[in-house]
Amino acid sequence: MPDDPRTLAVLTSGGDAPGMNAAVRAVAKVGAARGLRVVGVEDGYDGLIDGRFRPLTFDDGNGQFRAAAEVDRLSGLGGTTLGSARSPRFRTAEGRSTAAKRIEGMLGLVVIGGDGSLTGARALGSEHGVKVMGIPASIDNDIGCTSSALGVDTALNTIVDACDKIADTASSHRRAFVVEVMGRRSGYLAMAAAIAVGADGVLLPEHGRSEEAVLDAVEQLVRAGLGKAGDKRRVLVLKAEGVAIPCTKLVRIVEERMRALDATIEVRATVLGHLVRGGAPSYFDRMLGNRLGLAAVEALLAGASGEMVAWLATVQGGSRTNDPSIRRFPLDQVLDETAALLDGTSPVTQWRLRLLESVEGVLPL
Ligand code: F6P
DSSP, rough: OOTTTEEEEEEEEEEEOOOOOHHHHHHHHHHTTTTTTEETTTTHHHHHHHOEEEEEEEEOOOEEEEEOGGGGGGGOSSOOOOOOOOOOOGGGGGHHHHHHHHHTTTSEEEEEHHHHHHHHHHHHHHHHHHOOOEEOOTOOOOOOOOOOBBBBHHHHHHHHHHHHHHHHHHHTTTTTEEEEOOOSSSOHHHHHHHHTOOOOOOEEEEEEOHHHHHHHHHHHHHHHHHSTTTTOOOOEEEEETTTTSOOHHHHHHHHHHHTTTOOOOOEEEEEOOGGGOOOOHHHHHHHHHHHHHHHHHHHTTOOOOOOEESSSSSSSSSSSSSSSEEEEEHHHHHHHHHHHHHTOOOOHHHHHHHHHHHHHHTOOO
């Protein structure tokens, strides 16, 4: 790949997220408009180590660049057209050194991904002086400094649609359902969706409950709703996958306990799994991807590096951009805030839980 300061590389890394393609589109379109050759890196950091590049622009013969035709349809495509991977090789100093050599001399690298991907981007900058700019992408919404990452809105719409469908059949048969949603270390998806679907309860890793306490909370909810004194047609509980007890085990034990009281009570489990990560991006994620992509290219052209562009920042500080809704934060601050989000010490996590508790009066747990 050319050792050329007019070349910009972009990669997607970690768990894919709807909206990643919209960000790739914006990087290609804006880069070409600003006189840059833009290349996509295939399969994240693995492809960078191997030097697997895909041109996203072409020279129009007048020394200018135009975005390739494939770029036009990217905004509305789910997943990531560049491919993604979790790269053990990149976790080694040798792997990162090989990767850095592949883009030596280029203007810089846009990294679209989550916590691990942004950690890798920071290492490329600190260890090899690579100019990097991060774009937050993680359906878990577990990235610091940004109120939303790419993929969150689409994932929530998918969960809401699934829960509405489940609530239909649950009400028809007067059943309880526990619906498990993704969110490896963060309960944000379960929390936000629970309010949106009018769930009767939500189970979050942030609650820090024991397995027995989780069982008791769900049993109590089912008893209140479907037991002798209960008047509900359905009980719907959302469970974040980070709550350790397997969904099927939870449901089996609660049903056994309830059956001891009333043999007609039925409790079912639905695990949404990777369904939550697929699908065409929503308007919001397309808009977010394009605006973050634009801001990332403009930041690198302005000489910034080692940062992430954040949407409606959740913390003070950072640098302004041409977009009033986007600020840039140093990757050190982003990754520190991400850790605080996940260990619960961040005011953002505490605010989100307080919001849920205020609604929890409606969500009797
Ligand atoms: O990090 C996003 C995420 O979707 C998590 O919610 C989920 O636990 C994980 O990725 C699944 O990873 P994989 O696709 O590698 O199984």
